[in-house]
Amino acid sequence: MTQADDLVRLSGVSRSTVFRFLKGDSVRPQAREAILAAMQHLNISHDDHAVHKGKTLQIRIRKDFKAFKGYNLAMAGFVSRAEKHGFAITIQTGTIRDSADPSERKPPTRPAGVLILGMSIEEEEVESGYFREAGIPHVFVNRVFEDPKKSWVSCLLRQAACEATGYLLDLGHRDIGTWGVVSSSRIDREKRLGYFDAFRLRGLEPSGPCLEMDTHGTLPEAAERLIAAGDLPSAWFCPSDEHALQLYRTAREKGVRIPEDLSVVSMDDVESAEYLMPPLTTVRMPFQAEGAVAFDVLKHLMENPAVESHHVVLKHELIIRDSCAPHGDRSGDRSGDD
Known part of the structure; x- marks a missing residue:
């Protein structure tokens, strides 16, 4: 409370x-x-x-990310911390460029600071450029940037993806599939690099299908094609629990058993992950803490105009549950049953 x-x-x-x-x-x-x-x-x-009398902070989030539970947690952490310091909060869905009329792109009330969530790579650059030109402090959550002028709060996404994929490799899997929106999503790019890192750290070459939505369609569509062709790998790294849930559904519909036929590891650890059947092995991302710390960063930037940017790295944790099995372990195989 x-x-x-x-x-x-x-x-x-x-x-x-x-x-x-x-x-x-x-x-x-x-x-x-x-x-x-x-x-x-x-x-x-x-x-x-x-x-902070009369000061308003703004949360800007892409429309199609508003339902993502991780970002809801981040917003809750941000709002809770901001309330304690007397700030009002407004939430803006969409991006600056969504307004066709340039005169409508300026916020009706100039916010004291801005939290940015769930944007594409191009949108992130547009948003950051706009607020930087306007002299409005802003911070990204769940994003890691090489640009030293950008402020962000996140776990090390590439390292987390490397650990998740490495867990599958250490179970003996070599044919590990993955899917993402690498062309436009910074977070998916970071996770794809972490996937590759896991192989290279072990002196291996990536051998599983590395799929991209622009080329191969949605994850369920791509998985269905692999299953139909008999090319489904023994394991899969999902960039988020939302996509892991989609893979679970497709596997169940097509008679593919997790983890006997397909081991699955993911990232986020949203609340539903531990209640899937089987419970999902995933990397826990502290979204609510990221939101709270993002407020602290934003407040620091507002109170210290000479500070150009600030970056905070939070810890992640691989949560091992029941969605992965050692390669070749088909102990649940019922093919010999009467």
Whole structure:
């Protein structure tokens, strides 16, 4: 529960009224006294919020990523931390270039800072260029950039993908498939590089099908073709749990058993991963912590204009469950059953 939730509960006034007060807007005298009494009870300094009086932060996220659970967690972490410091939050779906009329591309209220989520490579450059020119601090979450002028908070995605793929290699798999949107997604590019790294660190050459959506279609479509042709590899590295779920569904529909016929490893560890059948081996990404730390980075940039950028690396963890088996282990094979 956030401080704002506690203030709403103890003061007995509406959430919108609490936020108007924290922003410095005028509220009814009775509401003001109730909120101040609640703040005193919770030992919250009114001055802490007055520093950011009237300031708004903006979250910008691509429309088709809004339902991704990882980014929902990141936004929750960001909003929770921002609320404690008295900022108002607006959420903008889409990108700057979505506005056909250039005059509409300027935000109606200039935000004090911006969090950017889920953009393509091209969109990231457009967004960053726009806010840099406007002098508005901004930070990316779940992205790693070589450009030292960009601020970001993320795990080391390439290293995490290397560890996930390496786990399959250490189980004896050599024919390991993968799929991604490498042409336009920075995160998929990083993960594809990590996939290659795992082979090379072991003195091996990648031998599995490395598929790209622009060429091979969606993951279910590509997997169906491999199954029909009898070319399905023994293992698969998925760039996200969402795609692992798609692979699970396709495998089940086509009679492919996980992990007896196909070992699967993924990245994200969203809540549903441990409840799949079998539970999914995946890399845990601390999305909520990334969002919270992104606020800290953004606040630091806003308060220190001389700082051009800031980068924070958080830890990831490979969570081993039941979706992988040693190569050649078909202990669940029922071909000899009556």
